[in-house]
Every structure is written in structure tokens, then in C-alpha cells.
Amino acid sequence: MKIALVTGAYKGLGLEWCKQLSNIGYTVILTARDIEKAKEAALIMDPTLTKVIPKALEVTDEHQIRELVDWVNLTFGKLDVLINNAGINSGTRAKGDKELAQKNLSLEILDATEVLNMFHINAIAPVLVAKYFKGVLAKAEIPKIINIGSWLGSISIKTTGGNYSYAVSKSALNMMTRALAFDLVKENIITVVVNPGWVQTDMGGGKAALTTEQSVKGLLENVLHKITLQDNGKFLQWDGSEHTW
Numbered sequence: 575m576k577i578a579l580v581t582g583a584y585k586g587l588g589l590e591w592c593k594q595l596s597n598i599g600y601t602v603i604l605t606a607r608d609i610e611k612a613k614e615a616a617l618i619m620d621p622t623l624t625k626v627i628p629k630a631l632e633v634t635d636e637h638q639i640r641e642l643v644d645w646v647n648l649t650f651g652k653l654d655v656l657i658n659n660a661g662i663n664s665g666t667r668a669k670g671d672k673e674l675a676q677k678n679l680s681l682e683i684l685d686a687t688e689v690l691n692m693f694h695i696n697a698i699a700p701v702l703v704a705k706y707f708k709g710v711l712a713k714a715e716i717p718k719i720i721n722i723g724s725w726l727g728s729i730s731i732k733t734t735g736g737n738y739s740y741a742v743s744k745s746a747l748n749m750m751t752r753a754l755a756f757d758l759v760k761e762n763i764i765t766v767v768v769n770p771g772w773v774q775t776d777m778g779g780g781k782a783a784l785t786t787e788q789s790v791k792g793l794l795e796n797v798l799h800k801i802t803l804q805d806n807g808k809f810l811q812w813d814g815s816e817h818t819w
């Protein structure tokens with residue numbers, strides 16, 4: 575039995591990861607900061623809540639991460655796959671408050687607290703989650719960590735100003751992944767960062783090019799199923815090709 579844990583998973587790409595992993599036989603730990611939202615989402619996939627298991631996780635809460643590690647250790651004794659999916663951008667952070675969004679986007683009113691908050695959730699939290707789950711991941715046969723990055727984190731393709739908080743946090747996630755990959759390879763854990771494409775979610779909006787189903791199907795077939803230790807530390811596209819840094 576393979577076990578996967580997905581962060582930020584009650585909606586959007588995280589929810590789709592849970593659906594597709596569950597459909598191919600994984601036992602999935604569906605986490606969200608609001609346990610009620612996690613339960614509601616898990617119940618739709620698994621009324622017994624034994625194959626899709628809801629758990630509370632605010633990814634910046636190290637105490638909560640450690641409690642979850644203990645529970646996974648006691649319950650399953652291993653973790654095969656960690657999907658570090660939880661993330662925010664200026665739009666999801668601001669929830670309609672245009673000035674708050676601009677504090678993340680625009681040089682004129684850029685706000686350090688806002689930048690640091692996004693940095694914490696998008697770049698630091700995935701590494702902390704990996705840090706605490708390292709031991710239980712190392713007990714799986716071929717453990718894998720997939721960090722959900724973005725093409726907006728690619729420095730070489732950025733040709734416009736603005737969007738500081740999000741772009742910088744995802745660039746940092748690329749470097750965090752690289753460092754993590756070289757540390758965790760000692761435990762035979764394969765770690766990559768991926769661009770899911772532009773996807774129809776609350777973050778991506780309705781006009782995005784891909785459905786969540788298409789993006790996650792691509793990531794499952796071309797990344798999760800195919801990566802080996804040779805791919806450790808790579809920045810990959812949802813179609814499995816390498817992304818420019």
C-alpha cells in the first residue's frame with residue numbers, strides 16, 4: 575500500500591492530486607488548514623475516510639507538522655509521496671482587497687510584511703514540511719517529494735516588472751528544492767520542483783489553459799511515475815520536460 579500526503583488539498587490542484595492518487599490505489603492524506611474543509615472534500619472521494627484521510631495542516635505551523643509526522647509514523651510507518659502544493663499568490667492572499675494585492679505586486683507600495691508572508695508559505699514551509707517528514711519518507715521504498723513551483727519563478731524568462739512577492743517566493747522555492755534535493759538524496763529521497771502550467775483554479779482563474787485534471791494527469795504520468803534519482807533537484811514542466819531556471 576502506497577501512502578501520499580498532499581498539502582493545501584481541499585480544492586484546486588491539491589484536491590485533484592488527491593483524486594488521481596486515490597484512483598490509482600494510493601491511500602491519501604488530504605490536508606487543509608481548515609479540518610472541516612478537508613473532511614468535506616475527502617468525504618466526496620471516500621465516504622469511509624479510510625483511503626482518503628482528512629487532516630488539519632497549516633503549513634507554517636511547525637508544531638502541527640510534527641504532530642502529523644508522528645501520526646503518519648504510528649499509522650503507516652512510512653510515507654511514499656509528499657506533494658508540497660499549498661500556496662498563495664497576490665490574488666488569493668488579497669481576496670478582493672485591491673490595495674492588499676498591490677502591496678505584493680507593485681513597486682510603489684510594496685510591503686515587506688506581505689512579501690515575507692508569501693515567502694514563508696510558498697518557499698520556506700515546503701522545506702520545513704520536508705524536514706520533518708524526512709525520516710518517515712526514508713522508510714518508503716522509492717520516496718518522492720514534488721514541490722509545486724511556477725513558471726513565474728523562472729528568472730530567465732521574466733521580462734516584466736511587478737509581481738514581486740509571488741515570483742520571488744517561487745524562485746526561492748526553486749533554490750530551496752535544489753538544496754533539499756542534495757540533502758535528501760542521502761536518504762534516497764527524490765525531490766523535484768514542477769511547473770503545473772496555467773491551471774483553472776481560484777488562483778489561475780477561469781481563463782487558464784489547463785484544467786486541474788489535465789495538469790495533474792500530466793504531472794502524475796510524466797513526473798511522479800517517471801522520476802528517478804537521476805532527476806533529483808530538477809525543475810520540470812507538467813509534461814515532464816525540463817523547465818528553464
Ligand SMILES: NC(=O)c1ccc[n+]([C@@H]2O[C@H](COP(=O)([O-])OP(=O)(O)OC[C@H]3O[C@@H](n4cnc5c(N)ncnc54)[C@H](OP(=O)(O)O)[C@@H]3O)[C@@H](O)[C@H]2O)c1
Pocket residue numbers: 581582583584585586587588606607608631632633634659660661662663666695722723724725769770771772773774775776777778779782
Ligand atoms: N493555478 C495555476 O495556474 C498555478 C500555476 C503555477 C503554480 N501554481 C501553484 O499550484 C499550487 C496550488 O494552487 P491552486 O492553483 O490549486 O490554487 P488554490 O485553488 O488557491 O489552492 C491553494 C491551496 O493552498 C492552500 N493554502 C494556502 N496557504 C496555506 C497554508 N498556509 N497552509 C495550508 N494550506 C494553505 C489553500 O487553502 P486556504 O483556502 O485555506 O488558503 C488552498 O487549498 C500553489 O502552490 C500555486 O502557487 C498554480
